[in-house]
Amino acid sequence: MQDSEHFSIGIDFGGTSVKLGVCRGAELLTTDEPIPTSAHPGPNALIGAMAERVEGLRQAYPGIAAIGVGVPGLVDFDRGYVHELTNVPGWKHIPLKTILSEKTGLPVIVENDANAMAYAEWRYGAGRGLRNVVALTLGTGVGGGLVLDNKMFRGSSFSAGEIGQMSIDFNGKPGHYGNLGALEKYIGNAQIAEHAVQRYAEAGVCKDVAECTPKAIAIAAQNGDDIARQIWAELADWLGTTLSSIAWLLNPDAFVIGGGVAQAGALLFEPLERKVQSMLSTVVWEKLQILPAKFSNEAGIIGNAALAADAL
Amino acid sequence: MQDSEHFSIGIDFGGTSVKLGVCRGAELLTTDEPIPTSAHPGPNALIGAMAERVEGLRQAYPGIAAIGVGVPGLVDFDRGYVHELTNVPGWKHIPLKTILSEKTGLPVIVENDANAMAYAEWRYGAGRGLRNVVALTLGTGVGGGLVLDNKMFRGSSFSAGEIGQMSIDFNGKPGHYGNLGALEKYIGNAQIAEHAVQRYAEAGVCKDVAECTPKAIAIAAQNGDDIARQIWAELADWLGTTLSSIAWLLNPDAFVIGGGVAQAGALLFEPLERKVQSMLSTVVWEKLQILPAKFSNEAGIIGNAALAADAL
Numbered sequence: 070m071q072d073s074e075h076f077s078i079g080i081d082f083g084g085t086s087v088k089l090g091v092c093r094g095a096e097l098l099t100t101d102e103p104i105p106t107s108a109h110p111g112p113n114a115l116i117g118a119m120a121e122r123v124e125g126l127r128q129a130y131p132g133i134a135a136i137g138v139g140v141p142g143l144v145d146f147d148r149g150y151v152h153e154l155t156n157v158p159g160w161k162h163i164p165l166k167t168i169l170s171e172k173t174g175l176p177v178i179v180e181n182d183a184n185a186m187a188y189a190e191w192r193y194g195a196g197r198g199l200r201n202v203v204a205l206t207l208g209t210g211v212g213g214g215l216v217l218d219n220k221m222f223r224g225s226s227f228s229a230g231e232i233g234q235m236s237i238d239f240n241g242k243p244g245h246y247g248n249l250g251a252l253e254k255y256i257g258n259a260q261i262a263e264h265a266v267q268r269y270a271e272a273g274v275c276k277d278v279a280e281c282t283p284k285a286i287a288i289a290a291q292n293g294d295d296i297a298r299q300i301w302a303e304l305a306d307w308l309g310t311t312l313s314s315i316a317w318l319l320n321p322d323a324f325v326i327g328g329g330v331a332q333a334g335a336l337l338f339e340p341l342e343r344k345v346q347s348m349l350s351t352v353v354w355e356k357l358q359i360l361p362a363k364f365s366n367e368a369g370i371i372g373n374a375a376l377a378a379d380a381l
Numbered sequence: 382m383q384d385s386e387h388f389s390i391g392i393d394f395g396g397t398s399v400k401l402g403v404c405r406g407a408e409l410l411t412t413d414e415p416i417p418t419s420a421h422p423g424p425n426a427l428i429g430a431m432a433e434r435v436e437g438l439r440q441a442y443p444g445i446a447a448i449g450v451g452v453p454g455l456v457d458f459d460r461g462y463v464h465e466l467t468n469v470p471g472w473k474h475i476p477l478k479t480i481l482s483e484k485t486g487l488p489v490i491v492e493n494d495a496n497a498m499a500y501a502e503w504r505y506g507a508g509r510g511l512r513n514v515v516a517l518t519l520g521t522g523v524g525g526g527l528v529l530d531n532k533m534f535r536g537s538s539f540s541a542g543e544i545g546q547m548s549i550d551f552n553g554k555p556g557h558y559g560n561l562g563a564l565e566k567y568i569g570n571a572q573i574a575e576h577a578v579q580r581y582a583e584a585g586v587c588k589d590v591a592e593c594t595p596k597a598i599a600i601a602a603q604n605g606d607d608i609a610r611q612i613w614a615e616l617a618d619w620l621g622t623t624l625s626s627i628a629w630l631l632n633p634d635a636f637v638i639g640g641g642v643a644q645a646g647a648l649l650f651e652p653l654e655r656k657v658q659s660m661l662s663t664v665v666w667e668k669l670q671i672l673p674a675k676f677s678n679e680a681g682i683i684g685n686a687a688l689a690a691d692a693l
Contacts (some may be wrong), residue, residue, distance in 0.1 A: 228662075318631075
C-alpha cells in the first residue's frame with residue numbers, strides 16, 4: 070500500500086486536550102496548539118472550536134481534503150456517531166461526523182482512539198507492510214486495536230480490540246464489568262504499583278504506590294534491584310498469557326506495543342518474548358514479531374489523519 | 382450473499398475415512414460411500430482413489446465445477462499444500478491441490494477441517510447472514526474457525542482459530558505445547574471424564590472414566606444428579622471464560638458451537654449464556670448470540686463444497 074498523497078487533518082480528542090495536526094502520508098507536517106477539552110463545555114462549543122482550528126490549518130495547507138477524529142470512547146464508525154465519552158461531560162449521542170462535516174465542508178471520519186493508534190502503527194509505524202497486526206497501549210488501562218487482512222477490524226458493534234478485558238484467570242480478580250481475571254486488573258498502572266508495593270513488603274521493604282510507578286520499577290530493575298526485575302517478569306507472564314491466546318486465535322504477524330509501561334523496553338520485551346514463545350507452536354511463533362510502537366503521543370493524529378485520507 | 386448455483390464436491394478427509402458429497406448451495410445432493418483412509422497407504426494411492434470417486438460423481442452430476450478438500454491438519458490455503466497430517470501416515474509436504482487438480486481437471490481448494498466447518502455454519506448454517514462468526518467444535522480437542530467481515534479469516538500462516546490452545550489460567554494446566562491453562566486441557570472429552578471422576582470421588586461416589594463420558598454426564602444431569610449438573614456449570618465457566626475473551630477481542634455476532642460435547646444442549650448452553658453475559662459489557666453482549674451448530678457430520682462436506690464453489 071502506497072503512502073497517501075492527500076493532505077488530511079488528524080484530531081486526537083482526549084479527556085484533557087484536543088490535539089490537531091496536518092499529515093501527508095507518513096509525514097506529520099505541523100501540529101497546532103492543543104485545545105483544552107474543558108475550556109469548551111458541551112459538544113457544540115468544542116466542535117465549533119475544532120472547526121475554527123481546521124479553518125486556520127486550511128489557510129496554511131489549502132490541499133487538506135479530509136478530517137479524522139479519534140475519541141476516547143465508543144463510536145459508530147459507519148455513521149461517525151459518538152455513543153458516549155465517559156470522561157468528557159455532555160458527550161453522549163453526538164453525530165460528530167455530520168456536525169463537523171457541515172461546519173467545515175470536508176469529509177470526516179470518527180474512530181475510537183485505540184483503533185486510530187493501531188491504524189497508525191500498521192499504516193506508517195512498526196507494523197508497516199504486515200498483513201495482520203494487533204496493537205496494544207499499556208497505560209492506566211490496556212487498550213487495543215486490530216488490523217486484519219490489511220483492514221481495520223472493528224467488530225459487529227465497533228467494540229473489537231478490548232484486550233484489557235480479556236481474562237488470564239477464570240478465577241481471577243474482577244475487572245470493570247465483573248469479568249474475572251481481566252488483564253487490565255493485573256497490568257494497569259495502578260495495579261502494577263499495588264502489586265509492587267506488596268512484593269517489596271513481602272521482602273521487608275516498605276514502599277508506597279507513588280514510589281512504584283512503572284517508571285520507578287524500571288529504573289530500580291536497571292539498577293540491579295532483584296525484586297523489580299521479578300516484577301517485570303511477572304508482568305511479562307500476565308501480558309504474555311494474553312498475547313499467546315490472541316496469537317492462537319488470530320495467528321498475526323505482529324504485536325505492536327505502546328504506552329507508558331512499554332517504555333521499560335527490554336525489561337518488558339525480553340521476558341515477554343520468552344513467555345510468548347513458550348506458549349506457542351513453532352508455526353505460530355515463527356511468523357510472529359513483538360515490536361515496540363514507533364509512535365507515541367503523535368499516534369492519534371497520524372492514525373486519524375491516515376484513516377481519513379485512506380477513506381477518500 | 383446468495384446461494385451458489387454451482388455444483389461442487391466437498392471432501393471431508395479424516396483420520397479414519399474420506400467422505401465425499403455433491404452440493405449445490407445449501408443443498409447436499411448426494412453423499413458417496415466413505416473411503417477408509419488406511420485402505421490406501423500413501424498420499425498418491427489415496428488421492429487416486431479420491432479422483433476415481435470424483436469421476437463417478439461427475440457422471441451423475443455433469444455440472445460439477447470444483448472440488449473442496451478439508452484435511453485434519455495444517456495447510457497452506459493459497460497453494461493448496463498440506464504441511465502435515467499428524468494422524469495420517471505419510472502425509473507430509475503434499476501439494477494436494479496441484480495433484481488432485483491435474484487428475485480431475487477441476488479447480489481444487491484445500492482447507493483445514495475446522496475452518497471448513499466454520500465456513501459451512503457461516504455460509505449455510507447457524508451463522509448464516511451474520512458478519513462475524515466464531516465457530517467451535519468441542520470433542521477430543523477444541524477446534525475453531527473464524528469468519529470476519531464476511532470472509533474466512535486464516536491468519537498469517539493459516540493457523541488462526543486454535544481456540545483450544547487459548548489460556549484460561551496463566552498458572553494452569555499445561556497444554557500440548559506447554560501452554561499453561563490451555564482450554565482443551567479443561568474441556569476436551571478425556572479431561573471432562575477425568576474431572577468428573579474426581580468430582581464424584583470427592584462426593585464419595587466411585588466412577589471410572591468410561592462412566593463419565595460427556596454423554597453419560599449429560600444423562601445423569603438430566604436425571605437430576607447434582608454432581609453432574611455442577612460439572613456442566615464448571616465446563617460452562619471454563620468455556621465461557623474463553624468465549625468472553627474472544628468477544629472482547631473480536632466483538633462478533635455469534636459463537637456457533639458444535640461437536641459431541643455441544644450435544645448436551647441446554648445443560649451446557651444455559652450456564653454458558655449466563656457466564657458469558659456476566660463477563661461482558663452490555664454493548665458487546667447485546668450483539669452476541671451463542672448458537673448450536675446446524676450441521677454435524679456433514680459440516681465438512683458442505684463447508685468444503687461451499688468454499689470451492691464460492692472461489693469460482
